[in-house]
Amino acid sequence: MKKFKVNIDNKSYEYVEGTRYFDIAKEHNEKALLVKVNGKLQELYKNLKSDIDLEFITLKDSIGRMTYERSAILILLKSIKDIYGNTIKPVVEFSTGNGLYIRLNGKDDFDIDRIDGRMREIVDENLRIEKMNVHTETAIKMFHEAGLYDKEKLFKFRRVSRVNIYKLEDFIDYNYGYMVYSTGYIDKYIITKYKDGLVLIIPKKESPNVVEEFAPEEKIFNELNNASRNAEDMGVANVGSLNEMIANGMTNEMILISEAYMEKKIGDIADDIVKRDDVKLVMIAGPSSSGKTTFSHRLSIQLRAHGLKPHPMEVDNYFKNREDTPRDEKGELDFESLDAMDIEKFNEDMLALLNGEEVEIPSFNFKTGQREYNGNFLKLGKDDILVIEGIHCLNDKLSYKLPNDSRYKIYISALTQLNIDEHNRIPTTDGRLLRRMIRDVRKRGISPTKTLSMWESVRRGEERNIFPYQSSADATFNSALNYEIAVLKQYVEPILFSVKKDCNEYQEAKRLLKFFDYFLGIPSDNVPSNSILREFIGGSTFKV
The missing domain is CATH 3.30.980.10 (Threonyl-trna Synthetase; Chain A, domain 2)
Structure with missing residues (x-):
């Protein structure tokens, strides 16, 4: 009977033709759930047909x-x-x-x-x-x-x-x-x-x-549960229903209803802020590609409708100078660490503003790695309010000197409510990954291969710096739209084909391409210019 060479961890073994990968895994790694055969994922019931390089996939792998x-x-x-x-x-x-x-x-x-x-x-x-x-x-x-x-x-x-x-x-x-x-x-x-x-x-x-x-995370559960019920009420709880609405010519109506629902949620948060007379700092945090910038602009418009004067601000302006930035375990600059922020200066300036003093707000020059002062003076009057965005905004260590009643904290994330069907969910992280790939290509010149390679590191930073504090928020906002993946399909599909087969990221790109096969596409023409989706696909009325 014919035998083939199987290379495992730089060692060569011989097995007869037709041997199941299940049997090879039992011999070398009983915890293997799948295998990679010459870099391609395979299930264990498959058989050996040629000389191969074999890797084992376990619970330790995503x-x-x-x-x-x-x-x-x-x-x-x-x-x-x-x-x-x-x-x-x-x-x-x-x-x-x-x-x-x-x-x-x-x-x-x-x-x-x-x-x-x-x-x-x-x-x-x-x-x-x-x-x-x-x-x-x-x-x-x-x-x-x-x-x-x-x-x-x-x-x-x-x-x-x-x-x-x-x-x-x-x-x-x-x-x-x-x-x-x-x-x-x-x-x-x-x-x-x-x-x-x-x-x-x-x-x-x-x-x-x-x-x-x-x-349990009660606040996040309630937000996701409400979003699921809303999707059911709209008739788009799953991809089959979404495709049916698109096929029946109901796309524009669906977009308008989704955007109206989101605007109402933003209005409700603005109403809650206005009721709290002492609030002067609205602090917004959320994971990558949640649409924080567009949300802060739309919230500011709602606050203006209540007679307030919002001033958008990014915590990133309070980065330490490059030479003082901490490094991670690999020796690389760690911009996501709280220690990368000049916490003392941030608290000093915010306290001064709360006390009615005039403060020169810095801006951070990412090219030079230095904080700069360019004459941006600010003084808070009776109706003025700061709308502050940054990954550490929910962490009380950032604003430890500021009175609790002066702060209103908002957690924002794209909590995808759409499922493939009743038994197959769409992970919320997939929606954010798709958004990020589009933005990285369009605005930063970063390839989808690079975005995919960085994603695990990005998520580790979120687990460390954002998710532990989400339950402390006064409000939770879901920035996912029922229709958005059908729009994103037109933008992401072409660039995913650029990921080469010999890259480590190829399997993930292939998974996402298969994922898009479920969706009918929607052109972006009818997506409103103030939509959070515009932050990623372009054409926003805001500077994002």
Whole structure:
């Protein structure tokens, strides 16, 4: 029988033709969930057909963790179906705290212990998760018969002739991405009751052997939950419904309603600020590509409508001079660290303004790396209010000398409420990544390859400097728009094709290109000039 060479960690091994990657992984890395064969992702059921370089993907990898999550969801959905049949309709909604929220429609008194027990049985039985390749029309019929109408609607807009479906005993589902070989791999998870559903918690990639107890984020949950309900009311809770509205000529109406809903939310925040007589500093923070700048401009307009005089300001003006900037563990300048800010000078100036004194506000010259003073004097009168934007604005260490009642803190993020279908969610980070890629190319001359390579580092900075403080905000604002990914498609798809196959970022680019296949595109002509989306695609009425 023919043998092939398999290179693993710079060592060469021989295996006979047809050996499953599952068997090779068992010998070398039992924690492998997927493999990379000559740089291409493969599931473990695939067979050896030639000489290859082989890498193992585990829970420590982002792709591995996503695979683990999808597989855990499949087991959970089958468990619910086994116990309750069609009386419960689970909807995989969004991440909340350190878990994933799944709403259970149709039954309020479900037994969480019974569902957990059935999941444990399925895991202990180590059942194969089988992949089936069927004609798209066959898949549509199967989804209809199974009562999975969102998937049926989704696949009516797919142009591919065949589709992959996963089967776990008698349970079928479509999944956006790869799955593990068998249920026995999913041996670490917690499910717990929460609101009108449950939360699934799996290990973080930094600690793959540990499942932490659920740590809820009530404010973020409420914002996401309200956004989901709003999307349902608009009839665009999932991609199939969005495509249907586009196909039926309702695009402009959908854009106008989405933008009106967002404007109302901004108006509500402005109303709340005005009610608090002592507020002089509105402090806005959020992760990358949340639309902070456009939001601050639109909030300022709402405040002006109330008779106030807002003054936009960026905390970045209070960066320390380049020679005083701290460095990270790699020896590189760490601009995201709080220590990169001149906290004392910021507090000194803000206190002076609160006390009615005139202050010269600095600006930071990013080319020279120096703070400059160019005659920008400011004095706060009765109706004046500062609208301050910066990644550390929710951290009390930045404004530790300022009275609490003088500050109004806002957390902003693009919390994507749209899902692919009832069982496949769109991570909120994907929406922000798409926005950032467009802006990086358009305004900064940064390639999508570079943006993708930096994204993990950007997210680590957010985990350290922004997310721990989000619950301290007085208001939370969701800047995601129901229709935006259909617009972004026209901008992102072409540039993703520039990512070369031999780059480490190619697999992620390929995943995003496949993701866009679900969407019908929308031209940007009818996107309002004051839309947060304009901050990224261009054509904004504001200087952003």
